[in-house]
Amino acid sequence: MWWIPGALAFFIVFAFFIEWVDRRFVARLQDRYGPIYTGTGGVLQPWADFIKLLSKEDITPAASDKVLFRLAPLVLPIFPIVGLCLTPILGKPIIGFDGDLIVAFFLMSVYTIMIFIAGYGSGNSFGIVGGTRAALQMLGYEVPFALAMIGPAILAGTLSISEIAYSQSNIWYAIPLALGFAVFMVCSLAEVDVVPFDIPHAKQEIVAGWETEYSGRKLALIHLAENLEMVFISALATALFLGGGYGPFSPPIPPAVWFIIKTLIVAIVISNLRAIFARFKIITLVEWSWKYLLPLAIVQLLVLELFFELGVIPWP
Amino acid sequence: MGVLSWARAKSIWVLHFNSGGCNGCDIEAVAAFTPRFDAERFGVLLVPSPRHADALLVTGPVTKQIKDRLIRIYEQMPEPKFVIAFGTCACTGGVFKGSYSTCGGVDKVIPVDLYIPGCPPKPEALLNGIAELMRRVRGG
Numbered sequence: 247m248w249w250i251p252g253a254l255a256f257f258i259v260f261a262f263f264i265e266w267v268d269r270r271f272v273a274r275l276q277d278r279y280g281p282i283y284t285g286t287g288g289v290l291q292p293w294a295d296f297i298k299l300l301s302k303e304d305i306t307p308a309a310s311d312k313v314l315f316r317l318a319p320l321v322l323p324i325f326p327i328v329g330l331c332l333t334p335i336l337g338k339p340i341i342g343f344d345g346d347l348i349v350a351f352f353l354m355s356v357y358t359i360m361i362f363i364a365g366y367g368s369g370n371s372f373g374i375v376g377g378t379r380a381a382l383q384m385l386g387y388e389v390p391f392a393l394a395m396i397g398p399a400i401l402a403g404t405l406s407i408s409e410i411a412y413s414q415s416n417i418w419y420a421i422p423l424a425l426g427f428a429v430f431m432v433c434s435l436a437e438v439d440v441v442p443f444d445i446p447h448a449k450q451e452i453v454a455g456w457e458t459e460y461s462g463r464k465l466a467l468i469h470l471a472e473n474l475e476m477v478f479i480s481a482l483a484t485a486l487f488l489g490g491g492y493g494p495f496s497p498p499i500p501p502a503v504w505f506i507i508k509t510l511i512v513a514i515v516i517s518n519l520r521a522i523f524a525r526f527k528i529i530t531l532v533e534w535s536w537k538y539l540l541p542l543a544i545v546q547l548l549v550l551e552l553f554f555e556l557g558v559i560p561w562p
Numbered sequence: 563m564g565v566l567s568w569a570r571a572k573s574i575w576v577l578h579f580n581s582g583g584c585n586g587c588d589i590e591a592v593a594a595f596t597p598r599f600d601a602e603r604f605g606v607l608l609v610p611s612p613r614h615a616d617a618l619l620v621t622g623p624v625t626k627q628i629k630d631r632l633i634r635i636y637e638q639m640p641e642p643k644f645v646i647a648f649g650t651c652a653c654t655g656g657v658f659k660g661s662y663s664t665c666g667g668v669d670k671v672i673p674v675d676l677y678i679p680g681c682p683p684k685p686e687a688l689l690n691g692i693a694e695l696m697r698r699v700r701g702g
């Protein structure tokens with residue numbers, strides 16, 4: 247139990263580290279350098295942003311719903327932190343039980359609903375448009391997302407994230423479930439609001455979307471929540487599809503190291519996709535998720551069933 | 563206050579506002595964020611909302627029509643805030659000086675912290691100005 251505060255601190259440090267990796271990586275892809283002068287190689291840039299935002303004036307607009315406006319940024323980082331506690335990112339989960347996959351999915355949905363509430367509570371027209379877009383976007387990607395996460399649960403025969411991660415000692419589930427993994431990655435882009443699907447805070451269209459009115463401390467917490475959500479989604483992808491803590495030389499190298507390396511790689515893949523795509527229209531996202539992602543996710547489950555029936559994969 | 567002034571100096575987020583310039587300055591200002599100059603190296607980001615911004619980068623001579631909007635945007639920014647007048651127009655009114663429809667410079671309307679003259683200034687001048695602002699914030 248003594249390591250829990252350390253683990254929580256680690257999540258936050260890791261979230262800021264991933265933001266730096268993301269900014270540097272995208273900048274390099276765009277032939278820029280990204281932040282390099284703040285700390286060694288710029289690692290401290292997210293910290294500088296965070297501290298600066300914490301120290302800035304905190305404006306509450308007169309038109310906002312005071313309770314929602316104050317509450318939403320405070321509550322927002324809690325969901326990814328609790329979600330991270332469910333994943334075995336440090337070798338074993340802080341709170342793991344059978345059925346926590348459903349809790350993780352619930353946390354992701356509530357995160358998006360909280361974004362809607364944050365935009366709605368700010369009382370700004372751009373904020374409301376951004377929040378509505380977030381909710382609308384969720385209608386599109388949520389069902390295929392859930393179906394994609396069911397695949398590993400069926401293969402492992404359990405609904406516990408850590409049990410799913412432990413059961414991949416022979417084969418990573420990304421191999422038999424390649425289709426489901428692809429659907430999962432596309433939906434996770436929408437979940438973390440990065441560029442192909444950053445529709446809720448489309449800079450060039452609706453100022454800063456649902457974040458428009460947030461300043462100072464609230465914005466700092468929102469950025470922290472976004473970074474943590476990125477870590478959470480990457481960690482979930484690692485646990486469900488990429489073999490969790492297993493890797494070459496696993497006995498001498500602790501599983502946490504492999505898990506963290508894989509999480510970092512997933513985050514880099516996400517930021518790579520962020521750099522190479524342009525933004526989709528909200529209608530395209532919802533249409534495509536129902537037209538293509540959902541059927542693909544269902545096909546994946548059917549293929550899995552076929553594997554079981556033909557005996558290619560033994561029943562769990 | 564060491565950490566605080568360090569963080570403030572290392573993370574200056576800029577909101578770009580054209581107050582009626584000829585667009586020459588805007589092209590040069592935005593060029594400072596392109597791969598060749600890349601102001602993000604110093605932690606400078608272009609943000610879309612005045613609520614997120616630390617520095618207001620104003621170009622143009624402030625036309626009478628846009629004056630109220632400029633003041634409003636300035637008031638929407640959270641403290642501590644800085645104003646950068648970018649281009650000769652923004653500093654003094656430039657070629658539009660004495661015109662019946664302009665106020666003749668940003669400092670006639672809102673307090674200015676940093677003047678970057680030039681018609682238009684080069685992106686290097688903006689980077690130099692930002693470095694100067696960082697030094698000033700750092701100094702206290």
Ligand code: SF4
Nearest residue numbers: 583584586587649651
């Ligand atoms: S300073 Fe020159 S380039 Fe800039 S807005 Fe004025 S006239 Fe245009």
